[in-house]
Amino acid sequence: MNINMKNEQAQLAAKLPETKPLSGNEAFAQGAWEAGVKVAAAYPGTPSTEILETVAKYPEEDIYAQWSTNEKVSLDVATGASFAGVRSLCVMKHVGVNVASDALMSLTYIGVNAGLVLIVCDDPGIHSSQNEQDTRIMCQFAMIPALEPSDAQEALEFTRLAFDLSEQFDTPVIVRSTTRLSHTRSPVSLGDRVEVESRGFVENPNKNVMIPSNARTQHPKLLEREKGLREYFETSELTRWEKGDAKVGIITMGTPYTYVKEVMGDASILKLAGSYPLPENKIREFAASVDRLFIVEELEPVVETQVKAMGIAVEGKKFFSRLGEFSPELIRAGFAEAGIIDKATIQKDWNVSQTIRPPVLCSGCPHTSSYMALRAINARVAGDIGCYTLATVEPLQSIDTVVSMGSSIANAIGMAKAGGDTKPIVATIGDSTFYHSGVPPLIDAVYNDADITVILLDNHVTGMTGGQDHPGTGLTLRGKKTHRVDYEDVIRAIGVKWVKKVDSYDMAAMYQTFREAIDFKGVSVVISDRPCVLDPLKIKGPSLEVRSKNCTACQVCMNLGCPAISWSDEWYDGHHKVKIDPQSCMGCTLCAQICPSDCIQAV
Amino acid sequence: MNVEKGKSNLTNVLVVGVGGQGVIMVSKVLALICQSNGFQVKQSEVHGMAKRGGGVFSHVRFGPEVWSPTIPKGEADILLALEWAEGLRWINYLKRDGGLFIADTQKIFPPFAARNRNRGADVGYSPETPREILELVGDGYALDATSMANELGNLRAANTVLLGVLSMGLDFEPQEWLDVIEQLVPANSIEINRLAFQQGRDWFAEMQNIPTADRHTAPEIKPNEIVQSVHGRVKLEIVEDWCKGCDICVKMCPERCLRLNGEMIAELSKPDACTGCRVCEWLCPDYAIKVGMLPALEVVS
Ligand SMILES: Cc1ncc(C[n+]2csc(CCOP(=O)(O)OP(=O)(O)O)c2C)c(N)n1
Ligand code: SF4
Ligand code: SF4
Numbered sequence: 048m049n050i051n052m053k054n055e056q057a058q059l060a061a062k063l064p065e066t067k068p069l070s071g072n073e074a075f076a077q078g079a080w081e082a083g084v085k086v087a088a089a090y091p092g093t094p095s096t097e098i099l100e101t102v103a104k105y106p107e108e109d110i111y112a113q114w115s116t117n118e119k120v121s122l123d124v125a126t127g128a129s130f131a132g133v134r135s136l137c138v139m140k141h142v143g144v145n146v147a148s149d150a151l152m153s154l155t156y157i158g159v160n161a162g163l164v165l166i167v168c169d170d171p172g173i174h175s176s177q178n179e180q181d182t183r184i185m186c187q188f189a190m191i192p193a194l195e196p197s198d199a200q201e202a203l204e205f206t207r208l209a210f211d212l213s214e215q216f217d218t219p220v221i222v223r224s225t226t227r228l229s230h231t232r233s234p235v236s237l238g239d240r241v242e243v244e245s246r247g248f249v250e251n252p253n254k255n256v257m258i259p260s261n262a263r264t265q266h267p268k269l270l271e272r273e274k275g276l277r278e279y280f281e282t283s284e285l286t287r288w289e290k291g292d293a294k295v296g297i298i299t300m301g302t303p304y305t306y307v308k309e310v311m312g313d314a315s316i317l318k319l320a321g322s323y324p325l326p327e328n329k330i331r332e333f334a335a336s337v338d339r340l341f342i343v344e345e346l347e348p349v350v351e352t353q354v355k356a357m358g359i360a361v362e363g364k365k366f367f368s369r370l371g372e373f374s375p376e377l378i379r380a381g382f383a384e385a386g387i388i389d390k391a392t393i394q395k396d397w398n399v400s401q402t403i404r405p406p407v408l409c410s411g412c413p414h415t416s417s418y419m420a421l422r423a424i425n426a427r428v429a430g431d432i433g434c435y436t437l438a439t440v441e442p443l444q445s446i447d448t449v450v451s452m453g454s455s456i457a458n459a460i461g462m463a464k465a466g467g468d469t470k471p472i473v474a475t476i477g478d479s480t481f482y483h484s485g486v487p488p489l490i491d492a493v494y495n496d497a498d499i500t501v502i503l504l505d506n507h508v509t510g511m512t513g514g515q516d517h518p519g520t521g522l523t524l525r526g527k528k529t530h531r532v533d534y535e536d537v538i539r540a541i542g543v544k545w546v547k548k549v550d551s552y553d554m555a556a557m558y559q560t561f562r563e564a565i566d567f568k569g570v571s572v573v574i575s576d577r578p579c580v581l582d583p584l585k586i587k588g589p590s591l592e593v594r595s596k597n598c599t600a601c602q603v604c605m606n607l608g609c610p611a612i613s614w615s616d617e618w619y620d621g622h623h624k625v626k627i628d629p630q631s632c633m634g635c636t637l638c639a640q641i642c643p644s645d646c647i648q649a650v
Numbered sequence: 651m652n653v654e655k656g657k658s659n660l661t662n663v664l665v666v667g668v669g670g671q672g673v674i675m676v677s678k679v680l681a682l683i684c685q686s687n688g689f690q691v692k693q694s695e696v697h698g699m700a701k702r703g704g705g706v707f708s709h710v711r712f713g714p715e716v717w718s719p720t721i722p723k724g725e726a727d728i729l730l731a732l733e734w735a736e737g738l739r740w741i742n743y744l745k746r747d748g749g750l751f752i753a754d755t756q757k758i759f760p761p762f763a764a765r766n767r768n769r770g771a772d773v774g775y776s777p778e779t780p781r782e783i784l785e786l787v788g789d790g791y792a793l794d795a796t797s798m799a800n801e802l803g804n805l806r807a808a809n810t811v812l813l814g815v816l817s818m819g820l821d822f823e824p825q826e827w828l829d830v831i832e833q834l835v836p837a838n839s840i841e842i843n844r845l846a847f848q849q850g851r852d853w854f855a856e857m858q859n860i861p862t863a864d865r866h867t868a869p870e871i872k873p874n875e876i877v878q879s880v881h882g883r884v885k886l887e888i889v890e891d892w893c894k895g896c897d898i899c900v901k902m903c904p905e906r907c908l909r910l911n912g913e914m915i916a917e918l919s920k921p922d923a924c925t926g927c928r929v930c931e932w933l934c935p936d937y938a939i940k941v942g943m944l945p946a947l948e949v950v951s
Contacts, residue, residue, distance in 0.1 A: 068691065226696055233693075234690060309717040374722065400778060402760060402775050405704065406669075425909075601928070603902055
């Protein structure tokens with residue numbers, strides 16, 4: 048099969064402007080740089096992480112960029128920079144907004160001095176998150192304009208424009224991305240950076256200090272701002288009416304716009320800049336011009352509810368789910384269901400088997416031994432968010448609860464205070480998560496004298512999101528050496544009396560230390576200490592092998608869930624013996640330590 | 651209303667595999683070639699769990715104008731799988747008429763799949779053979795690119811072999827592929843990658859004219875055609891008087907089917923999970939556990 052394409056190439060080459068393929072995230076960074084941003088701060092979180100990593104590739108003289116300890120801190124840092132008179136950027140994933148929301152809700156009353164833009168990446172379909180909340184509801188709630196680009200080119204342009212809007216309307220602006228947009232690479236034409244002069248700090252306590260009397264005078268200004276933005280979007284180029292077949296009108300924005308174009312390219316389309324505030328007149332006019340009106344928006348019916356409140360008959364969530372990520376085939380199915388297009392002849396799937404392939408901890412992951420020990424001890428484990436959350440499933444299966452980042456320690460306090468559990472109460476928390484939101488609950492535990500054990504899983508990096516630095520690594524976002532905030536110092540300073548550091552690759556020491564810690568009445572902390580084998584550097588020791596003559600196929604080693612260990616073709620008493628893949632073995636020796644027949648040895 | 655408008659000029663290539671195999675790299679090569687040929691290209695993937703051994707996929711779409719970043723189900727012109735079971739997972743994304751299936755027959759077993767340790771248990775890996783799948787899809791190729799690369803002296807060139815095969819299904823010049831590949835591989839492996847690429851092309855050319863079902867290099871064994879042993883039932887005896895509650899068996903049981911009861915005596919808490927591996931029997935310092943086998947139950951047909 049050869050796909051014929053050459054004939055179109057020549058015509059095309061002439062038409063296209065000079066472009067560069069960028070992922071949505073790279074385009075966001077470029078947009079911020081072009082807008083003259085001076086200060087950028089973020090806490091990593093999939094799918095937003097690469098935005099600040101890309102910002103950090105621009106010259107230091109142009110932009111100061113930092114990882115913050117958590118999202119609230121990052122927003123406060125950006126706010127400070129805006130106060131001080133320079134354009135600032137803050138980036139987070141959707142759930143980060145929950146952490147930052149206290150600051151955000153006040154910031155919206157204050158507004159900005161120099162432009163402040165917050166890029167938030169949602170995760171419809173929950174590819175790598177704890178939920179799929181819709182940030183657009185947050186925008187409405189905080190009365191902050193939401194811009195929703197649909198591809199990388201718009202990611203760049205909307206971001207650049209967002210800074211102008213922020214200053215023009217005295218408001219923080221949220222640019223909302225989704226996993227699909229952030230991680231799709233497409234051609235983008237680039238612009239130059241505008242250098243924006245610092246406005247300097249403007250002393251204006253009535254605006255900048257949120258005490259009740261000031262808040263009361265600021266609140267009505269938000270309503271006016273909303274009105275102004277509404278008018279702006281009525282005539283803005285971002286509100287785009289693409290005239291087509293008048294039988295069907297579709298209001299859409301963001302990534303769903305691309306699916307609509309693919310499936311319903313002939314319909315009349317009103318592409319919105321975002322979901323709040325809406326250009327109501329334009330929408331009325333559009334609605335009146337078509338026979339049947341639809342809204343295609345991912346996740347919650349944010350625009351639909353507003354349009355319905357305007358008294359306009361519109362169909363949306365009836366045909367396009369509130370759950371998960373959209374795709375062209377879902378949009379096609381929705382319009383078929385609505386009777387607009389022919390029901391696509393649904394092909395019967397080929398009946399082919401599916402191999403279950405859940406994500407697992409890496410071979411040699413230093414978190415493995417902690418959960419191996421906890422499972423043996425049969426503890427009640429309050430878990431947290433990071434790579435180690437994967438120990439929730441077989442074979443380690445030793446985490447009982449996971450709520451949100453930093454919840455583990457306080458969840459454990461509650462369990463301990465409730466009493467009645469015969470199992471020892473343990474919280475496990477990663478090093479990055481500990482500084483993100485684990486310190487206040489640890490103080491709480493000491494203050495309230497909770498009888499819990501905290502296992503601090505120190506793998507010297509933010510693993511889950513791809514190896515970012517944090518206050519415990521001693522390196523900045525740009526890789527420069529800086530102060531390392533020492534865990535033991537912090538924990539002792541908080542007042543924890545029982546603290547011990549132990550090598551994560553020493554199974555017996557881990558088990559013994561955990562038992563001692565659990566026996567201690569009060570707060571005890573064990574620091575399980577070994578670097579992540581993948582990030583920032585791949586750490587590969589000499590690999591081990593199974594001397595299969597002695598292997599009794601007990602498969603104890605497989606309890607580690609190490610992906611390097613699998614069944615071999617040899618048998619013992621009806622069971623598979625095991626083998627180790629030398630390519631993926633990291634040489635952590637944990638399997639050798641627990642093998643009862645001593646048959647796992649150095650190659 | 652003409653739904654299909656504007657779509658016919660698009661080419662959809664779906665690249666799939668397991669984290670760490672280089673799915674993103676392979677699709678990047680393709681995207682760069684399309685780009686340099688003046689096409690609009692969208693390349694879409696989802697990072698996140700990729701590093702943790704989960705499945706990885708990358709949609710590459712190119713043509714005069716591309717809208718959706720993802721390929722609709724049933725519309726992939728080419729499905730390129732770097733791992734066998736991942737190819738099967740995405741097979742329904744392939745176009746029914748004229749879709750081209752290219753898969754490495756390499757099997758990466760998920761660790762979790764190997765967890766059922768009962769005698770004769772299923773390995774938890776797709777059992778379909780290359781022949782079966784090739785017959786199903788109508789136009790396809792299944793090759794052991796890893797061995798081919800290994801013979802050339804560099805395992806890592808396996809993806810380049812696959813790119814060679816892929817290049818035969820698309821209309822770009824071989825030299826264009828090589829130019830892009832050379833930019834992306836280490837300088838000292840350029841020559842081997844050149845050979846690997848040609849190897850892929852030669853192999854495709856050789857297979858092209860034989861019936862689809864025969865276009866594979868992998869041996870015809872079903873992965874879970876294993877010797878079924880007689881399924882015996884396990885009988886575990888614990889001499890309570892000899893047990894001092896040291897916990898060793900509880901900790902070391904691979905199936906975690908033992909526990910200490912209220913009197914700190916070991917007991918079998920999950921009899922169904924016990925596979926009779928005898929670890930507890932060997933490890934008990936007090937010889938308090940004995941594992942025996944009862945004859946297999948009669949199979950009721
Ligand atoms: C509020 C919030 N912010 C960010 C994230 C994204 N996220 C998930 S795990 C994680 C980091 C975990 O790092 P660490 O605690 O060091 O554990 P590791 O992954 O290294 O084992 C982050 C940032 C999130 N889930 N929730
Ligand atoms: S990335 Fe690091 S912390 Fe995460 S599973 Fe792998 S080894 Fe463990
Ligand atoms: S030493 Fe054992 S447990 Fe560690 S990575 Fe190698 S096979 Fe896995």
